Amino acid sequence: MLQLNYIRENKDEVLKRLAIKNFKDAETIITAVLAKDAERRNIQKDSDNLKAEANQIAKQIGELMKAGKKDEAEQAKAKTGDMKAKEKQFDEQLKKLEDEMHALLVQVPNTPSFKVPNGKTPEDNEVVFEHGAKPTLHAKAVPHWDLTTKYDLIDFELGVKIAGAGFPVYKGKGARLQRALINYFLDKGIAQGYQEVQPPIVVNEESGYGTGQLPDKEGQMYHVGIDNLYLIPTAEVPVTNIYRDVILKESDFPVKNCGYTPCFRREAGSYGKDVRGLNRLHQFDKVEIVQIVHPEKSYDTLEEMREYVAGLLKELELPFRTLKLCGGDMSFGSALTYDMEVWSAAQQRWLEVSSVSNFETFQTNRLKCRFKDANGKTQLAHSLNGSALALPRIVAALLENNQTENGIKIPKVLVPYCGFDMIS
RNA sequence: GGAGAAAUGGCAGAGCGGUCUAAUGCGGCAGUCUUGAAAACUGUUGACUGUUAAAGGUCCGGGGGUUCGAAUCCCUCUUUCUCCGCCA
Numbered sequence: 001m002l003q004l005n006y007i008r009e010n011k012d013e014v015l016k017r018l019a020i021k022n023f024k025d026a027e028t029i030i031t032a033v034l035a036k037d038a039e040r041r042n043i044q045k046d047s048d049n050l051k052a053e054a055n056q057i058a059k060q061i062g063e064l065m066k067a068g069k070k071d072e073a074e075q076a077k078a079k080t081g082d083m084k085a086k087e088k089q090f091d092e093q094l095k096k097l098e099d100e101m102h103a104l105l106v107q108v109p110n111t112p113s114f115k116v117p118n119g120k121t122p123e124d125n126e127v128v129f130e131h132g133a134k135p136t137l138h139a140k141a142v143p144h145w146d147l148t149t150k151y152d153l154i155d156f157e158l159g160v161k162i163a164g165a166g167f168p169v170y171k172g173k174g175a176r177l178q179r180a181l182i183n184y185f186l187d188k189g190i191a192q193g194y195q196e197v198q199p200p201i202v203v204n205e206e207s208g209y210g211t212g213q214l215p216d217k218e219g220q221m222y223h224v225g226i227d228n229l230y231l232i233p234t235a236e237v238p239v240t241n242i243y244r245d246v247i248l249k250e251s252d253f254p255v256k257n258c259g260y261t262p263c264f265r266r267e268a269g270s271y272g273k274d275v276r277g278l279n280r281l282h283q284f285d286k287v288e289i290v291q292i293v294h295p296e297k298s299y300d301t302l303e304e305m306r307e308y309v310a311g312l313l314k315e316l317e318l319p320f321r322t323l324k325l326c327g328g329d330m331s332f333g334s335a336l337t338y339d340m341e342v343w344s345a346a347q348q349r350w351l352e353v354s355s356v357s358n359f360e361t362f363q364t365n366r367l368k369c370r371f372k373d374a375n376g377k378t379q380l381a382h383s384l385n386g387s388a389l390a391l392p393r394i395v396a397a398l399l400e401n402n403q404t405e406n407g408i409k410i411p412k413v414l415v416p417y418c419g420f421d422m423i424s
Numbered sequence: 425g426g427a428g429a430a431a432u433g434g435c436a437g438a439g440c441g442g443u444c445u446a447a448u449g450c451g452g453c454a455g456u457c458u459u460g461a462a463a464a465c466u467g468u469u470g471a472c473u474g475u476u477a478a479a480g481g482u483c484c485g486g487g488g489g490u491u492c493g494a495a496u497c498c499c500u501c502u503u504u505c506u507c508c509g510c511c512a
Contacts, residue, residue: 044473048481055481058493062442077492084492247471370471378471 001105001212001366003380004037017111020327022120026108033104040097047090054083106215110362112327113299113336119326125339126326131310132319134343135401143346144396145277147403148174151423156277166267166275166282173423177398177410178285180417181391182260185287185312189258189388192308194289197259199238202229207241210367212333212359222264231264235288236385240363243292247378248371254301255292258388260285278392279351285391291384292369295361298382299336302358305386306338309354312389315413318397319343321350335360342393346400351393356386399423 007014007030018026057080064073117126148154153174159167170178186196208214208230213221222231232238239257248255263286267275274280289308293301306322313320325337334357341350361380364370370378402409407424415421 041474044481048474051482052480054492058491059443061492065442073492080492368471 001362002108002111003361003365004033004101004105008034008037014111017114018109020112020114020116020118021109021330022328023109029104029108033101036097036101036104040094040101043090043093043097047087047094050083050086050090054080054087109332110335110359112330112334113358113360115324116330116336117324117326120328121326122329124326125323125329127321128324128338129310129322131314131321132317132343134319135345137345137400137403138405140405141346141400141403143277144344144399147399147408148277151408153177153399153423154278164282166280168278168281173418173420176418176420177395177414177423178391180414180419181394182285182287184414184417185388186258186260188312189287189289192256194256194258197239197242197257199235199242199259199261201232201238201261201264203232203237203241204229207237207244210241210244211237211363212366213237216332220266222266232261233265234263234286234385234387235259235261236290239288239290240292240383240385241367243364243369243381243383244367246369248292248369248381250294250371250373252371253292253294253381254297256289257291258287258289260287262286263390273347278396279347281392287388289386289388292364292381293384294371295379295382298358298360298384301382301384302336302338302356305356305384305388306340309340309356309386309388313340313342313353315411316394316398317411318394318401320353331355331357333357333359333362335362340389342397344393344397344400346403347396351397353389353393353397354387357384359383359385 011030015026015030057076061073061076152171155169155171158169190196205214221233239259262283264283267280289305291301320340320342323339325339330337337355337357339352340354341352344351360382363383364380369381371381372378399408407422410418410421
């Protein structure tokens with residue numbers, strides 16, 4: 001959520017930046033917010049004055065009672081008259097205005113960094129880095145959904161029987177490969193200075209709101225109605241919410257956490273080749289990295305995180321490219337996002353396996369995650385996160401790219417984790 | 425799931441209707457002393473809002489109520505602890 005103060009003082013800049021994100025109603029909403037804000041501040045002033053007066057009288061009555069001057073106390077009581085009713089009226093007006101302002105503000109996406117390229121669709125994203133040659137496959141090469149069946153690694157139909165489409169059952173070496181990847185990603189994260197955490201995989205409303213999934217993406221999450229909990233769509237939600245209502249010390253920076261969790265996404269409305277095989281699932285595994293940093297450092301941190309994820313892909317020997325997302329393709333809360341895509345050789349397409357974003361103060365403002373700066377002033381920290389990495393599409397690319405006539409080769413770094421070097 | 429108790433500042437803990445702008449201790453920070461450190465002593469030490477700065481306003485788990493006045497009384501929700509039951 002954007003900071004009200006910032007909007008108040010930089011209206012034109014906010015509008016200019018929101019335009020990069022192609023946010024249509026910017027002018028209308030921002031103007032409405034500022035109008036309500038001005039009104040609220042006026043009423044607040046009147047309300048505060050009234051309360052000050054009432055406090056004064058109450059104090060006097062206290063002193064009179066103590067001195068045993070009952071009559072004078074009664075006279076003072078009479079002075080309070082309709083103050084109480086007025087106070088109540090002010091409170092109601094203020095609450096109404098605040099609610100209305102809030103309802104408007106949560107609709108406004110984050111202002112993108114000026115580094116964000118203009119554009120509306122994924123085609124407008126900017127390729128900033130490309131690594132590795134696309135492999136040439138043998139003549140009988142097939143997509144991963146055929147390989148998983150051929151080698152009995154993943155049973156999609158069995159998952160349909162147990163839960164539904166999009167909930168695969170990993171078996172044998174397929175399951176072991178999953179476990180290997182999770183351990184590999186976590187070990188790398190720890191080596192990079194991240195603290196490993198195992199958070200809850202359901203969250204309450206407040207947490208969903210804190211990182212921006214609510215109210216914006218209500219329909220994308222599985223909801224446990226009876227307890228009013230949401231299955232997490234990413235570890236970002238519980239891990240970032242660790243810092244909700246926390247005031248950090250400057251010496252705590254950088255706060256680095258990583259965690260493995262299953263992730264659940266309803267993905268309503270998806271269809272076709274995008275959801276074939278492992279391309280898009282309702283439940284999948286992911287290791288997430290999250291950092292809370294000093295505002296001046298957040299863009300350096302973003303680059304560091306991008307490099308880190310790129311390093312993982314290099315070690316896995318997967319051809320990949322890095323995209324800087326354009327205004328129209330960025331997520332709601334992000335100020336700058338890099339997507340990492342691996343080349344899936346049998347499908348002949350790029351698959352997104354990581355998204356690394358700087359949220360600046362967008363999340364921390366909702367979370368009230370702050371720190372005391374050198375001058376002793378509290379200010380909002382910056383939050384960032386990235387997938388490092390999401391498993392299914394990595395598995396898809398590994399299987400497809402490394403298939404030979406004799407089986408599927410496991411990349412060197414994973415062999416110690418898998419306990420085998422070939423799936424055959 | 426049943427019965428009982430509790431929730432106060434970074435922590436411990438007092439306050440149970442009227443200077444509470446919340447005692448006291450610990451911790452943190454600054455100073456004195458010291459070559460330096462420790463100890464001791466002195467001072468300081470929350471968040472939000474508001475203002476050029478102040479004044480003022482709000483906050484004692486959340487929400488609501490009683491009252492001229494609520495940390496303190498009432499209702500409600502949540503959480504924690506103790507005992508019982510069930511259980512990986």
